Amino acid sequence: MKLAGAVIGQYFPGASVVHLLDPRMKILAAFAYAVALFLVGGYPGLILMAAALAAAVAVARIPARWLLRAIKPIVFLAGFTFIFQLFLRGGEVLASIGPLDVYEEGVRHGAFLAARLVLLVLSSAVLTFTTAPVLLTDGFSRLLSPLGKLRLPAYELSLMMSIALRFIPTLLMELDRIIKAQKARGAEPGRGGLVRRARSVLPVMVPLFVLSFRHADELALAMESRCYRGGRGRTVRRRLKLRARDAVFMVIVAVTIAAALLV
Amino acid sequence: MRIELENAGFVYQQGTAFEVPAVNGVSLVVGPGERVGIAGPVGSGKSSLLALMSGIVPPDSGRLLVDGRPVAGGTRIERGSIGIAFQSPENSLFEKTVYDDVAFAPRNLGVGRDEERRRVMAALAAVGLDRDQFGPRNPFSLSSGEQRRVALAGVLALEPRLLLLDEPTAFLDPATRADIIGRLVELNRAHGMAMVIVGHDMDELAVFAERLVIMDSGRVVADSPARKLLTDVTLLERHGLEPPGTVQLSRMITQKTGQHVEPALTEAEALMQLKKLREQGGSR
C-alpha cells in the first residue's frame, strides 16, 4: 500500500482560497509559472518567483512534509545539476577538491539551476495538492473544449483522461497486492542475473494485464448499461464559473511574472 | 511453528490525507496445528492482521516473532514455512498451464524436479482437482471456482506449516464453498498444518474454526474457543456479526418456550432441539 500511497495521496483537502480558485485558472497559472521559470534571467527574479509560491503554500496551509515528499524524487537530479555546475570557471576560486577548483560562478549558476528545478516541481505539486482530481479533470477538459470546434471528440478525450486518473490508483493498489501474493509464493522480483530478473517480471505483469483488461471490459459494460452514448445529447452538469477571486488571482500571477522577468 | 504478534500496529494509506489505523496494538499467538477463524465487520482490520501475520507486510509498530525470535531483528522467516492466500487469489495466476502455476512456489524454493512434481500433485489432489485432467490446462480457461482451487493449490505447494487464508470462499457457489472448507479441515487434521481463515460467514466459521478471534476497529475484542464465541449472541451482535443460523434457532426456541436451551452449533444439535420442541408442543 506504500507504493500506491505515494502516488495517490496527491490531493491535500482544504478550504483555503487557493483550493477554491477555478481549476482552469490554476492550470493556466501553473503553466505560465513554468514558462516564466525558464525565462527568468537572474536571482532577483527567481527569489520573487519562490516568494510567490511560498505565499500560495502558506495560504493553502500545505505541511512541509508534503513539499519534501514532492521533491524527493528529484533530489538526486537537482543535486547532480548543482555539482556538475560547480566546476564552471568564473570568478574567485572558492575551494579546491584535489585537482579540481570550485569557482564562485559555478556555485552561483549551479544553485540557480537546482532551485529552478525544485520550483518547477513544487509549483505543479501545489496545483495537485490544492485541486481535487475531479476539478483537475474538469479544468483540463474545459480548456480542451475548443478542440470540439475542430471536430475533435473533446468530451471523449476528457472522459479518457478522467478514467485514466480514476484507475491509476486502483491498478497501483492491485499491483501492490499481486507483488505481495507472488512474494508469498517465494518469488523474489528483481533478484539474480539479467535474464532471471526479466523473467521475474512475468508473474507480476501477466496478472496485472489480465486484471486491467477485465476492468476495461467490465467498465465498458457498466458505462453502456448506464446509457453512455458518447457526447451525444449529454448534459453538462457542472459549469465552472469564474469569480472575482479568480480575476484577482490572475492579476497577481501576471504582475508577479512580469516583475520577475523585468527585475 | 508458533508465531506471535506483539502489540502490532499497521496504518493504512500512511502519509496521505486519509490514513487510518487498520490494526491497533494487537497481540496474538498462533500455535502449531491450530485452526483459527478471524471474524469482524467490514473494515475491522482483519485482512491487515492476516497480512501482518505472514511477515510479508512489516508492522508499523510492535513486532512479529516466529518461535520466539523477532523477525525484524535480522531473523528471516524460513522460506515457505508460512503460506498466505490474499482475497481472490486467482488474480495472481499467470502461467500457461495449471501445472506450471502450482509449481511456481516449489520452483522458487529450489526443490528438485521429483519433489516439485510430488508437491504439485499433492496440492492439486488436496484442492480436489484431477491432475491429469487439469494439469495441462490453461488456468485462464477455467471457471472461477476451478481458478480459486488452482490458486489455493499454488500456496499449498509451499507445504507451509502455517496457512493464512483471506476469505477463501468469497464469490463461490455454496457447493464449492462447503467442499473447500471441508478439504481445509481435512488437511489440518491429516498434516497438522496450522490454519487461520479470515471470514464473515459465521455458519462457515462454525464448521471450520476451533478458536475464534473477533476484531472490531483494528483491535482484538475477543479470542476464545470458537464454540464459546459463536454462541455468544450479544457479543456477536455488538460487533456487527450475525450468529450462526443454528444459534439463532436455539435462541428463538428459548424465547418461545421460556425455558433456556443451550445454543446449538451443528445441524444435528439444532435438529434435536427442534424435535424436543415439537414433542412438547404435541403433548401440550
Next chain:
Amino acid sequence: MQLEKSPLPARPASARILLSTPATGNDPLSEPMIIFEDCSYRYPHAGALRPALDKVDLAIGTGELVAVVGANGSGKSTLARMANGLLLPDGGSVRVKGMSTAEPGNLDAIRETVGMVFQNPESQIVANSVEDDIAFGLENIGLPVAEIEERIEEALGVFGLEELRGREPHWLSGGQKQRTVLAGVMALQPGLLVLDEPTSMLDPRSQREFIDYIDSLRRDGTAIIYITHIMREAATADRVVVLSEGRVVADAGPREVFSDEGLLRSAGLDAPLPVRLSRALDAPVALTLEELVG
C-alpha cells in the same frame, strides 16, 4: 403450521416440469416487464463446449422479485447481460416492455428502463468522485441540470453517502463502492433492476439491510432479477429460477424449489438452513427460522 401467503397465484408443484409461463406480477393484465423467449447464446471464443444459455424461457412482471441461482458457470451472468442488450441472443429473443433488444433503435430506451449492477463494484465506477459517478448516467440521458442535482441528492440520502459525496473511489471501502454503484444505477429510476451478486462485498448485516431495500423497491413496483449465491436471500424472492449448464431447470416459488433436494444437488446448490432442518423433520418446508419454530 400456517404457511405464509404467497403474493403470487399458486403454481403447479413440480418445479422441474414448469418452465415459466409468462408471469404477470401483480396485475394479470399488464405486459411483463421482460420476456426471454427460447433464448440461446454461445460465447464465440474457442473451447466453449456448450452454450452458455440454452433455450431459456423466462418472464418477469412489475413488482416481481425473481432470484436466479446456479453454480459458478451456469449462465447467470450471461442471462443478466442479455437483459439490456449487452449480449444479443443467437437464437430466440429478449423483449423489454415489448421492445426487442435485437433492434438497435430500441437500445437507448431499453437501457433507460433496465438498471444493471454487476459483481465487482471497482470496475463500475466511472468518475472521480461519488457525486460525479451518480451524475454520470443522468448526464448521459440528457436530463436538465436541476433534475440531475435533485436526483443526486436523493440518491446520496437513500444510500447514506452524503458525507462521502466528494470522495474519490479509491478511498472508499468495498461496501461504500457497492453503495455508490447502486446509487448511480437507482438514480436513473429503472423499471427493471438486474443485480448480479450485488452483496458479495458486504457483511451479513449489510446484506440483510440490502435485502430489505430491494424488498421496498419491489413493493413500489420495480421488477427485479436478483442473481445470488446466498440461498437465504433467494428464499425471500417471489420466484426462484435455477440455472444449470445454461438451462432453466426450475422456475417456481422458493418453497417448491427448495423442497426438491435432488434438483438442488444436481445444480450444485444447497437449501437454506430452515429448509434443511424442516426436511430432516419431515415437516412442511419452512423458509425462515421463525416458521420452523412456529
